[in-house]
Amino acid sequence: MADRGRVVVCVESGKPFEIREYDLPDPEPGAVILKITQAGICGSDLHTWRGDQINAPLHPTGNVMGHEGTGVVYRMGEGVTSDTLGTPIAEGDRLMHVAVFPCYHCHMCTKGATNWCINRAYPPADKHPYFTGTYADFLYLPPRHPVFRAPDELPDEVLGWVNCAMGTVTQGLMDAGAHQGQSVVIQGAGGLGLSAIAMARDMGAERIIVLDRLEKRLDLAEEFGADHTINIEEYNTPETRVQRVWELTRGRGADIVMELVGRADLLAEGIDMLTPGGTFLEIGDIVPGREVSIDPQKLLRGKRVIGSNMYLPGTLSTILDFLVKKQDQLPFDRITSHKFGLAEVNEAFPRAEWDQRQTDVTRAMLVP
Ligand SMILES: [Zn+2]
Numbered sequence: 001m002a003d004r005g006r007v008v009v010c011v012e013s014g015k016p017f018e019i020r021e022y023d024l025p026d027p028e029p030g031a032v033i034l035k036i037t038q039a040g041i042c043g044s045d046l047h048t049w050r051g052d053q054i055n056a057p058l059h060p061t062g063n064v065m066g067h068e069g070t071g072v073v074y075r076m077g078e079g080v081t082s083d084t085l086g087t088p089i090a091e092g093d094r095l096m097h098v099a100v101f102p103c104y105h106c107h108m109c110t111k112g113a114t115n116w117c118i119n120r121a122y123p124p125a126d127k128h129p130y131f132t133g134t135y136a137d138f139l140y141l142p143p144r145h146p147v148f149r150a151p152d153e154l155p156d157e158v159l160g161w162v163n164c165a166m167g168t169v170t171q172g173l174m175d176a177g178a179h180q181g182q183s184v185v186i187q188g189a190g191g192l193g194l195s196a197i198a199m200a201r202d203m204g205a206e207r208i209i210v211l212d213r214l215e216k217r218l219d220l221a222e223e224f225g226a227d228h229t230i231n232i233e234e235y236n237t238p239e240t241r242v243q244r245v246w247e248l249t250r251g252r253g254a255d256i257v258m259e260l261v262g263r264a265d266l267l268a269e270g271i272d273m274l275t276p277g278g279t280f281l282e283i284g285d286i287v288p289g290r291e292v293s294i295d296p297q298k299l300l301r302g303k304r305v306i307g308s309n310m311y312l313p314g315t316l317s318t319i320l321d322f323l324v325k326k327q328d329q330l331p332f333d334r335i336t337s338h339k340f341g342l343a344e345v346n347e348a349f350p351r352a353e354w355d356q357r358q359t360d361v362t363r364a365m366l367v368p
């Protein structure tokens with residue numbers, strides 16, 4: 001008898017998710033099926049749930065939910081013997097998959113920018129191979145999909161958010177040209193922000209300044225290596241926050257400002273925090289239709305505004321090496337703050353919701 005498994009489907013935004021069951025298909029040659037062990041609730045999942053992804057309407061059959069997460073090899077198609085780097089893999093091994101499923105045929109993919117694939121979309125429900133999201137018992141990885149065997153040194157607790165949160169901020173810092181001796185401002189100390197602190201430091205940041213409204217998150221930011229924190233309840237206007245950044249950077253301004261919150265007005269504020277030649281890195285604003293006005297004159301002295309979304313496959317293996325190197329020094333095991341069973345997904349989302357309110361959730365994980 002075929003294995004069966006659950007898949008979380010968003011049928012209508014603002015309504016509870018449906019949990020559907022399907023027979024697990026056999027893996028085709030080259031494919032790998034993971035048994036999901038944990039799946040993170042990312043900001044973009046919250047957007048789908050809320051219904052503010054107005055540029056990506058839900059499929060008529062619903063959207064399969066979840067892109068961040070990890071699992072163990074459950075079944076391997078004919079011919080699969082190793083991961084992308086040639087490390088042998090077997091059933092039961094922990095595997096980190098790249099959370100981007102590009103088409104490999106569009107003009108962006110053929111230039112190597114698979115994270116900017118123009119055909120990337122949320123997977124529709126009820127369509128073979130059914131297990132196309134991480135909020136499920138299984139995940140079907142198509143032939144040749146990039147995967148990396150998780151290093152044995154890493155505990156499960158540090159693997160859950162790697163392939164979205166950590167990947168996205170790492171690619172962003174690489175795109176922004178992060179290097180030795182810089183001042184980096186990080187707007188937002190959730191899962192993305194904490195990952196960004198650790199990675200910015202490793203890339204050579206001399207001074208890291210983190211903004212958030214929750215003291216608990218700012219304390220954790222310091223444990224991850226933030227040199228200074230700014231509580232936005234205390235510094236409660238853009239002007240006072242900008243001034244504070246200029247003070248903390250000894251009147252020079254920041255080399256990189258990372259927007260990880262998803263609030264358009266932080267672009268205007270961030271540009272004012274930048275030193276001439278500095279880069280504003282937009283990552284959090286994934287919802288269309290939110291606008292902000294800026295004074296273009298402020299960009300003349302070499303200031304750049306760049307966007308970044310997801311990551312290139314190779315970035316993920318770099319991150320796994322980084323985590324092995326740093327895991328004894330940084331509390332990566334504390335980024336996941338809450339765990340819920342897969343059947344509790346409809347309780348987990350309201351709990352993780354941060355729009356228009358505060359949440360104590362840094363990263364919530366669904367554990368099937
Ligand atoms: Zn994500």
Ligand SMILES: [Zn+2]
Nearest residue numbers: 103106109117
């Ligand atoms: Zn493509």
